Amino acid sequence: MTFQITILGSGSASPTLHSFPSAQVVTLGNEYYLIDCGEGTQYRLMEQHIRPGRLKGIFISHLHGDHYFGLFGLLTSLSLGQRTDELLLFGPKGLNDILTEIFRHSDTRLSYLLTFHAIDAEKPSVIYENTLFTVQTLPLLHRVPCTGFLFREKTGNRKLRKEKILPAMNHEHLRLLKEGQDIYKADGTLLYAVEDFTNPPSPPRSYAYCSDTIFQEALVPYIKEVDCLYHEATFREDQAARATKTYHSTARQAALIAKACGAGRLLIGHLSSRYSESGPSLDEARAVFPETHLASEGETFDLPSRPR
Ligand SMILES: [Zn+2]
Ligand SMILES: [Zn+2]
Incomplete structure (x- = not known):
């Protein structure tokens, strides 16, 4: 089964001309799932030739605008395209109120069923499951309720x-x-x-998306031996105090989490717009965890089947 992560955006809150706000597509088999939906996500989907009509579900980590301001446009465009398939939406409970108000004031009636599932950020739990994989929330610590997402393949047949x-x-x-x-x-x-x-069947693969969070080792037991970990790296060590104050992490801290959980690979993103170069963030993380990559816009990361 195909298991891929495509980065649509990995910038942080302040806009720049060379990055887009957070959004990623997880491809599982022939289904697409969107994680976070920063401003302009629908255009990034077009650039990657991913038909938004094929999205099965959307997972929103938290309600800072750089993680969901693209949602209204995308949901409305799907309706203009006469989508009829149900779309699953997972996010903090306030998201339902926001969408309801927007649709009310714009007199928007969706052509499809949008099923909203409120996430309880206090209780990590399995929020979605089908025959192939599960999605579990991960407890993150940020200025507003925030959860990561762990996509874990189920053990297949022999x-x-x-x-x-x-x-x-x-x-x-x-x-x-x-x-x-x-x-x-x-x-x-x-x-x-x-x-x-x-x-025997191949060992099940897993992907953890840890968006905005302060450095917290309490996360590690939830993501033990994950094949691929995305962890935010807003700052560098020279701004470690600022990272703590704003409930973000440094590149080194992201790498410490990857090392502690025994991840196969680390993707870092959400780099602060104060940094014009991403190389030093990558170097800082690689000094702790060599298998680190930048979650650059337009890149696709494959999770190949692991040898038994
Ligand atoms: Zn953010
Ligand atoms: Zn945030």
């Missing part, structure tokens, strides 16, 4: 060892073996053993 398959085996045999069930003859003797014909 893999058939194609070279072992016998002509006598039928479709039902293969299905049961993939599900991990041994097959017995009518007299109760073993016919096909799972271990002989299949390999």
Whole structure:
């Protein structure tokens, strides 16, 4: 199954000409999920040739404008495009009030069902689940209620060892073996053993999105051994006091979290507009956690299946 993260925006609150506010697309199989929806997200989707009509759900981390001011435009455009499929929206409970007021004053009637699920930032929990993966909230500490999101693949079926398959085996045999069930003859003797014909499934992959947060190690147990971690890195160590005061993190702090949880890879973003160069932030993080990358607009990060 495809598991990819596409960065649409990773700037911070003050606008600049070379970055866009927070938004990412998670591709799982052939479904798209949007995390945060900063101003102009619908244009960034067009640039990446991602049809917004195919979005299944939207997850909003918190109600600072750089994380959701693009939502009104996107939701309205979907209606102009005559969308009929239900769209799931997860976010802080105040978001429902904001949208209701905007739609009321603009006399907007959506062409589709928008199902809003309020997130309780106090209680990390699974907020979405289908046959392929789960989405769990992560407790972040910011100036307003804020949650991260952990996308975790479910363990799939065992893999058939194609070279072992016998002509006598039928479709039902293969299905049961993939599900991990041994097959017995009518007299109760073993016919096909799972271990002989299949390999174990690939380990499930996971992606954690940790948007605006102060450095807090309490996050680590929730994201142990995540394959890919996005963590904000608004400041650098020279502004560590400012980071704490504004409930943000430094690049080094993001890397400390990645190291402590044993992440496979770290993506940093939300760099303050005060920095004209991103290189020093990357260097600062890499000194602690070498497998760090910038979450640059337009980049796609693949989460390949891990070897067993
Ligand atoms: Zn922000
Ligand atoms: Zn914020």
